[in-house]
Amino acid sequence: MSSISPTLIARYGANSAPTQAALTPLIEQLLSHRSVRAYLPDPVGDAQLAAIIAAAQSAASSSNLNVWSVVAVRDADRRARLAELAGGQAHVREAPLQLVWLADLARLRRIAGQLERPSAGLDYTEMFLTGVIDAALAAQNAAAAAESLGLGMVYIGGMRNHPEEVAALLELPPEVFAVFGMCVGTPDPARPAEIKPRPPQSVVLHHERYRQDIQDDGIEAYNRAMAGFYAEQGMNVHGTWAVHSAKRIAGPESLSGRDRLVEALHALGFKLR
Amino acid sequence: MSSISPTLIARYGANSAPTQAALTPLIEQLLSHRSVRAYLPDPVGDAQLAAIIAAAQSAASSSNLNVWSVVAVRDADRRARLAELAGGQAHVREAPLQLVWLADLARLRRIAGQLERPSAGLDYTEMFLTGVIDAALAAQNAAAAAESLGLGMVYIGGMRNHPEEVAALLELPPEVFAVFGMCVGTPDPARPAEIKPRPPQSVVLHHERYRQDIQDDGIEAYNRAMAGFYAEQGMNVHGTWAVHSAKRIAGPESLSGRDRLVEALHALGFKLR
Numbered sequence: 001m002s003s004i005s006p007t008l009i010a011r012y013g014a015n016s017a018p019t020q021a022a023l024t025p026l027i028e029q030l031l032s033h034r035s036v037r038a039y040l041p042d043p044v045g046d047a048q049l050a051a052i053i054a055a056a057q058s059a060a061s062s063s064n065l066n067v068w069s070v071v072a073v074r075d076a077d078r079r080a081r082l083a084e085l086a087g088g089q090a091h092v093r094e095a096p097l098q099l100v101w102l103a104d105l106a107r108l109r110r111i112a113g114q115l116e117r118p119s120a121g122l123d124y125t126e127m128f129l130t131g132v133i134d135a136a137l138a139a140q141n142a143a144a145a146a147e148s149l150g151l152g153m154v155y156i157g158g159m160r161n162h163p164e165e166v167a168a169l170l171e172l173p174p175e176v177f178a179v180f181g182m183c184v185g186t187p188d189p190a191r192p193a194e195i196k197p198r199p200p201q202s203v204v205l206h207h208e209r210y211r212q213d214i215q216d217d218g219i220e221a222y223n224r225a226m227a228g229f230y231a232e233q234g235m236n237v238h239g240t241w242a243v244h245s246a247k248r249i250a251g252p253e254s255l256s257g258r259d260r261l262v263e264a265l266h267a268l269g270f271k272l273r
Numbered sequence: 274m275s276s277i278s279p280t281l282i283a284r285y286g287a288n289s290a291p292t293q294a295a296l297t298p299l300i301e302q303l304l305s306h307r308s309v310r311a312y313l314p315d316p317v318g319d320a321q322l323a324a325i326i327a328a329a330q331s332a333a334s335s336s337n338l339n340v341w342s343v344v345a346v347r348d349a350d351r352r353a354r355l356a357e358l359a360g361g362q363a364h365v366r367e368a369p370l371q372l373v374w375l376a377d378l379a380r381l382r383r384i385a386g387q388l389e390r391p392s393a394g395l396d397y398t399e400m401f402l403t404g405v406i407d408a409a410l411a412a413q414n415a416a417a418a419a420e421s422l423g424l425g426m427v428y429i430g431g432m433r434n435h436p437e438e439v440a441a442l443l444e445l446p447p448e449v450f451a452v453f454g455m456c457v458g459t460p461d462p463a464r465p466a467e468i469k470p471r472p473p474q475s476v477v478l479h480h481e482r483y484r485q486d487i488q489d490d491g492i493e494a495y496n497r498a499m500a501g502f503y504a505e506q507g508m509n510v511h512g513t514w515a516v517h518s519a520k521r522i523a524g525p526e527s528l529s530g531r532d533r534l535v536e537a538l539h540a541l542g543f544k545l546r
Contacts, residue, residue, distance in 0.1 A: 011331060018323040026299055026421035030328040030414050050291040053478050055303040057471040058284055059413055060428045063521050064514070066472055071479045078481060102483070107476070110485060111492065112519040121522035126433065126531035129405065133452065136409035137428075140332055141303050144417060148299035155333045155410075160399065171482040179406065198330040199339055203380070205326050206344045208351060209444040210375070212383060219384065241337070246385040248336050249394035258399035262546070273535070 007031040007195070013225040016200035016218070030144060031195075036152025036183070037091040038191035043074070044097040044184055048149055052099075052184070055145035056138035067127070068135035069104040070142075071170050072097060078169065085165050086158030086181060087256060095183035100159060100166070101139045103131025105175040105270070122175065123271035135179045146184050152193070156181030161257045163264040174269030194233060197225040280304040280468070286498040289473035289491070303417060304468075309425025309456070310364040311464035316347070317370040317457055321422055325372075325457070328418035329411035340400070341408035342377040343415075344443050345370060351442065358438050359431030359454060360529060368456035373432060373439070374412045376404025378448040378543070395448065396544035408452045419457050425466065429454030434530045436537040447542030467506060470498040 008017040011031050023031075049072060056070065073079055074097055082100070083092035092098060105122045112119035121127055139155075146153050159166055159181040166178045187193065203218035223240040230237040237244070252259035265272060281290040284304050296304075322345060329343065346352055347370055355373070356365035365371060378395045385392035394400055412428075419426050432439055432454040439451045460466065476491035496513040503510040510517070525532035538545060 008327060011327060018327060020320040021323040021327055022318070022320040022422060023324055024418070024421040026302060027324050027328050027418045029299060030418060031331045033331045033333070035333060045295070047293040047295040049478075050474065051294040051296050051300050053474050054281060054284060054291060054294055055300050057474070057477065058304045058306045060306070060308060060416070061471075062428070062430045063518075064469065065518050065521060066477065069477045069479060069483065071481070071483055073481055075481055106485065107488060107492075108518055108522055111515045112522065115515060115519050117516075117519040118523045119519065120524040121527050121532075124525065124528060124532050124534065126528055126534045127522060129433075129534065130430070132402065132405060133409050133430075136406050137413045140410045140413035141417070143333070144414070145297070145300045145303060148297040149295060155335070157335045157403070160402075169482075170479075171484075173483065173485055176483060196337065198334075201323065201326050201330070204330060204339065204342045205322075206342060206443075208344070208346060208348055209442075210342065210344055210446065210449060211444075212379065212446055215380060219380075242384045242388060243390075245336075245338050245381055246388050246390040246392065248338060249381055249385065249400060250391045251393040252397065254394050255397060255399055259394075259397050259546070261397065261399045261402065273532070 010195040011198055012200060013197050013228065016221050016225065018201060029148060033147060034193040034195050035154040036187045036193045037154055038188040039091065039095045039152065039183065039185035040188050041096060042186045044151065052142045052145045056142040059137040059141040061134050062130045065108065065130065067104055067108060067131040068138055069102045071100045071102065073100060081169055082181065085162045086156050087161055089156065089158055091154065091183050092156055092181065095185040097184040099142065099182040099184060100170060100178050101135040101180055101182065102172065103128060103135050103177045103179050105131055106173045109175055123273045125272045128270050128272060132179050139182060143182065151184055152187035153182055153184050156183060158256065160261065164267055167268055177265060177268055177270065197229050283468040284471055285473060286470050286501065289494050289498065291474060302421060306420060307466040307468050308427040309460045309466045310427055311461040312364065312368045312425065312456065312458035313461050314369060315459045317424065325415045325418045329415040332410040332414040334407050335403045338381060338403065340377055340381060340404040341411055342375045344373045344375065346373060354442055355454065358435045359429050360434055362429065362431055364427065364456050365429055365454065368458040370457040372415065372455040372457060373443060373451050374408040374453055374455065375445065376401060376408050376450045376452050378404055379446045382448055396546045398545045401543050401545060405452050412455060416455065424457055425460035426455055426457050429456060431529065433534065437540055440541055450538060450541055450543065470502050
């Protein structure tokens with residue numbers, strides 16, 4: 001390749017972008033992802049939603065168990081309530097569609113019951129994790145699908161701030177957990193989002209075996225790249241990416257209530273053996 | 274749309290495919306996903322790997338913490354050992370590249386230590402879950418990227434059958450967990466894979482609130498679609514999808530050793546508070 005793709009440079013910065021990368025139009029689109037937090041009110045149509053969900057269902061599912069579901073929330077009052085529960089995020093209220101992705105063990109529990117078969121395997125943390133993974137794989141396909149339709153999206157991890165309240169609002173049965181939300185809608189061109197740099201590949205990609213020491217140079221380079229990004233965006237950010245990240249994991253008080261996740265999961269009926 | 278896309282019909286069967294779906298070339302490709310378990314020996318090149326990892330890194334990461342990593346295993350002996358650990362899956366040995374996707378809390382633990390800052394937030398199940406989700410979102414982008422390059426892939430959940438042994442083989446530090454593997458390589462045209470049907474959208478997609486009762490018709494339709502798929506593939510399968518799925522979650526003995534996941538995670542240094 002004679003020149004590096006502009007999206008690769010946006011993703012890594014000029015100094016850290018891989019010089020040889022076999023890009024396809026699909027990969028270029030994935031590289032262009034940005035988290036959209038400003039939406040126009042235009043609705044997401046049923047044909048768009050059907051395509052997004054078909055993409056989601058086309059992701060792999062562990063043993064084809066399909067232990068996930070999704071709730072599409074368009075009602076403005078319910079979106080406003082979800083926005084509050086997710087920590088007062090205005091874009092959850094603003095986006096015309098909120099997709100709440102669920103780890104869903106209830107479906108198989110019910111099916112096994114109807115067949116009068118045992119389902120004690122669902123009592124294990126492994127199956128909860130399978131539901132989370134299934135939901136995440138499906139959601140990421142949905143994200144790519146939505147973006148290919150010209151829509152914008154952003155994940156809402158804040159859906160885990162108050163799991164029981166979210167479950168009550170969406171009438172989730174026991175053993176169904178809202179893993180995260182996802183705003184979907186038309187990006188407001190007056191408030192554009194930017195591609196955020198990621199660490200150099202040397203930080204996350206290991207060959208044959210994991211190595212800690214080789215990550216340090218890349219992390220330093222990433223601190224510099226993020227400092228440049230904050231400056232470009234006119235963001236008044238103090239401290240490096242490393243310092244920010246350390247603050248975010250400092251202790252239970254920095255987890256926005258999610259330090260009580262295990263308690264919440266038990267309250268939602270998960271055994272987590 | 275005047276006619277339903279053939280990939281939509283392959284994905285749902287003729288009777289359950291959504292009649293109105295706003296498809297894009299990217300969505301069509303996601304719909305065409307199939308799990309490839311037969312590979313040619315041709316290597317996956319560095320430029321392909323760089324593009325796959327760039328796509329993976331372009332997925333969202335919770336609070337941009339990037340709490341995931343991936344080990345690319347090309348060494349034949351190591352692939353053979355991973356194949357054994359994953360339950361003797363021949364395609365793990367056969368595929369030229371195995372990507373092992375990691376929930377990685379070690380990087381932030383180390384960064385916080387270097388900065389002499391507390392990192393007790395990492396002790397919580399929430400942060401483990403964040404690592405799993407980050408890894409899954411990244412992996413699904415990698416899957417789509419690989420397929421867009423003409424490569425095939427399949428997820429290897431069996432990487433969770435023996436977490437400590439996988440960690441030892443890949444020299445993972447404490448608080449790093451192999452969430453799943455992923456075979457990547459050129460599909461063997463002599464042993465083609467097929468698109469597997471998924472449940473009708475009415476089973477997984479809910480509007481405004483979750484409902485259990487409305488899923489039953491779709492599950493019946495899915496049992497019929499899967500029976501047709503087994504017959505077409507010449508697979509001698511007894512019982513419906515529902516029966517198969519119930520067997521898979523019958524009890525701890527049906528989890529291939531993953532009933533001890535919590536014990537394994539503790540052994541790997543996760544606190545899971």
